[in-house]
Amino acid sequence: MTDTPASPPLPAASYIHLDGPEPRLSFLKCKSCGTMFLEPERLACARCGSREGFDAHEPKYEGTLHSYSIVHRSFPGTAVPFISAVVDIDDGPSLKGNLRGVPFDADRIDGAMRVRIVFDDALGRRDADGNAYISHFFEPLAAD
Amino acid sequence: MTDTPASPPLPAASYIHLDGPEPRLSFLKCKSCGTMFLEPERLACARCGSREGFDAHEPKYEGTLHSYSIVHRSFPGTAVPFISAVVDIDDGPSLKGNLRGVPFDADRIDGAMRVRIVFDDALGRRDADGNAYISHFFEPLAAD
Amino acid sequence: MSDVYITGIEMIAFGRYPHRTPASLGAEAVLGALDDAGITVHDVQTAYCGCVFQTMVGQKIFQQIGQTGIPIANVSNACATGATAVREAWMAVRTGDYDIALAVGVEQMTGMGMLGAARQASIPIEGLMGSTSMPATFAEAGREYAAKYGTSFAQFAKVSVKNHHHATMNPKAVLRKETPLEMVMEAEMIAYPNTKLMCSINVDGAAAVVLMSEKKVRELGLMDRAIRIRASALASDPWQQRNPQMPDINSATQIAAQRAYEMAGIEAKDLDLVELHDCFATAELLHYENLQLCGAGEANDMIDSGATALGGRIPVNVSGGLLSKGHPIGATGVANLYELSLHLRGQAGERQVEGARMGLAHVVGLGTCSAVHILEKA
């Protein structure tokens, strides 16, 4: 039995970049109105309709929780519970992700908490070729 | 190794009935206008719109070839060549089926030939439970 | 431009019909609508069919009930599919080219899980980057409102209590039982704050409607049973910062509602009842505000005070709503109009909104679009 050497992990979303020492985020920013988008390429801006093009933009790695749900039942095979969260990133777009490091109890979750964006292995998930992935996660800033 | 006794074959289409000594055809016939349909049940007549209902109708087992194609390539896994034929059944509707007993050569096929409707095993095809099926086929009458 | 009227409408009992086809379900609804209008398939001049999971269902329906060669188009607009079919039929009559148009919505969902299917990716992202399940998506929409206005879990749950209660009076609803508040809150938690009893139910169903020009209604002497379409509005989602990461069910609804009120020349206070898109209990409260039934942040009071219950100031989802009637996607938007029509005709039985003269129907489909219709007793 032989082990093939592990390939480097891949980004779990196109806006996660693994080309530097640390994973980083990069979004499209409309040259005309500054609106940010998550896709790697677009034909025009959904907000202003401009076709002037987009700049790559790196946001802050902190943000504010906007909304969330504590998920107790999901698609078959998905481990539960987990917290699905929408975060408004500082100087960036809104992003969806798992909020971790908080109890699964709405009474103990500050619905407008400040969070940091961190990167980690994609919960051990592998694609058909065995590749590992890096995903973003949210953690409460107050936990520092 | 044990053999389970073979179940009796099933009809390959709902208008084929295996409840007598020989397979037979039965179609819906509109009580109002006499139009015939292949489905086992309908809400109304597609021709006249009547909701008076339908009688069961057994046609003749002969008919006239209306059109055909010699199929040399079909869905993956389908044995070719075969002849796909549309036959106008005497005192019945039009029916699609395999025309057999003729050469795969358009120059040697009489496009308006008289045919008989026969029944036979469904080319050895079995469903997931191992059941055999009985299908209808067309054969040239002139071959008698 | 002359008005357009509903003269025939039908909804089949929603439920599970694993051995039937969408065409068969749709055809049953169409025949009922034709009978209700007192016309035959030969009178229908054009038809629109809404169905999400299958196509060419419109033609297949007419293959079941009478093939007359009329123009038939199939439309799809997520959960606004049925309403979009109605709107297209309405527009067809408005062109002046057709006097009798038919719209039918149908869906066969038996066998589909309540959560739908996960999106494809190189690795599954569900539970890794949050959830894209519908219960969680609408939970997040609800939590957004709650964060602004302090809506409690119990207040969201009361929506189910109310709508399930309404459904006990609707023989065509799939879930017909009282669910007290504790039962709703203690049901299996799917995606907080949506428990299982706060999620709509995937079922099979169909509904159909016959629309006629004013000229034709008068010619056939149907004005006494006719329902006037005062507005038909459709909106797509305008740009919003968090959409589509957080699907925006509010903006499209707000635009469609505003357009509908302007078209009808009325205000929300003129309505006698509303059927709105309660796909999850968390959604209903948001739409009170989106549809201008209350001011900003007043939805909590609306549900607490019983204003939206049968007998209240503005009854909402007296049919039982998607939460209890069931939600056969393509049929839902037409079924809403069926409910309104029953009330405007005074035929809603035990759940009748007394003296109802004006009603509003709303749907929202993720992706995103929203349709609003306003109907009035002719």
Add this chain to the structure above:
Amino acid sequence: MSDVYITGIEMIAFGRYPHRTPASLGAEAVLGALDDAGITVHDVQTAYCGCVFQTMVGQKIFQQIGQTGIPIANVSNACATGATAVREAWMAVRTGDYDIALAVGVEQMTGMGMLGAARQASIPIEGLMGSTSMPATFAEAGREYAAKYGTSFAQFAKVSVKNHHHATMNPKAVLRKETPLEMVMEAEMIAYPNTKLMCSINVDGAAAVVLMSEKKVRELGLMDRAIRIRASALASDPWQQRNPQMPDINSATQIAAQRAYEMAGIEAKDLDLVELHDCFATAELLHYENLQLCGAGEANDMIDSGATALGGRIPVNVSGGLLSKGHPIGATGVANLYELSLHLRGQAGERQVEGARMGLAHVVGLGTCSAVHILEKA
């Protein structure tokens, strides 16, 4: 009622775009059509998107190019999908409610086999009860005509020779090479008499069109480049004895064509060119007769004499047709109008039909429906 005009139209080069999405392909066509009309996304008041294999593509397109909240509906009508989208946009303008409507058709078919998928059953019936493959289905339709009028294999094959020749002058066609008669007849036999070179090609593609009311065309000063829609007709299949066992592509086409001629107040002899639904070479000859381009049984002479070739009496499929341009289902019906518009504007280059003033576009979708549009230089 005032006329409706095409003021902007675009088709992307058909081909294989495995790394793009239907929304991206559609958005490219829409931007081209907007540019062609000299307007922006903010001017569009309502939109219709035709796509068979995916839904909510209309909204996704506007999410790519500008979300303005307009009404967007997705339509599906088999191979008549794109044409149905155009027809709905045309009706929207005809209601008087909208001055600028957009229709887009798109399909991403990369990876789908040319034969499609077999129907599900307890056992497969393909090759047991004849064939339901498209090449065989249209072969049988052709053989029906041949049985009546003696059409030969070579005569059917000449359709491919002609249309492939036309495509050599169309840089947006996917197959651009001459195919002499022997090459067509000696290509792999798929379903006699359709050889591989007599089957249309599944490709990705998109096309979009901007429609405007007469008032708006004048206001924007676009009349010099406008194309008047003289007719838009849609028909479903009337009852026929052999349909659906033998899908009837003729009746629906005949009805749609007759309605279109009546609406336009013209006859077939007034046409300068035709783009018709040559999904298989065997289909084209039937449609000569269905569209009244010739009398009963005269299609054989039409193809033999070159009457339908570029330079002939009534050129058919000078774009190369579905046989060479490719057949991205949802886009095809809009792409036909693109071809007509090029000719009516005198911008078709090498394949220009000289002095073209009036053109007809036709599609037929199994299931069954047919749409016919008649366009005229304004």
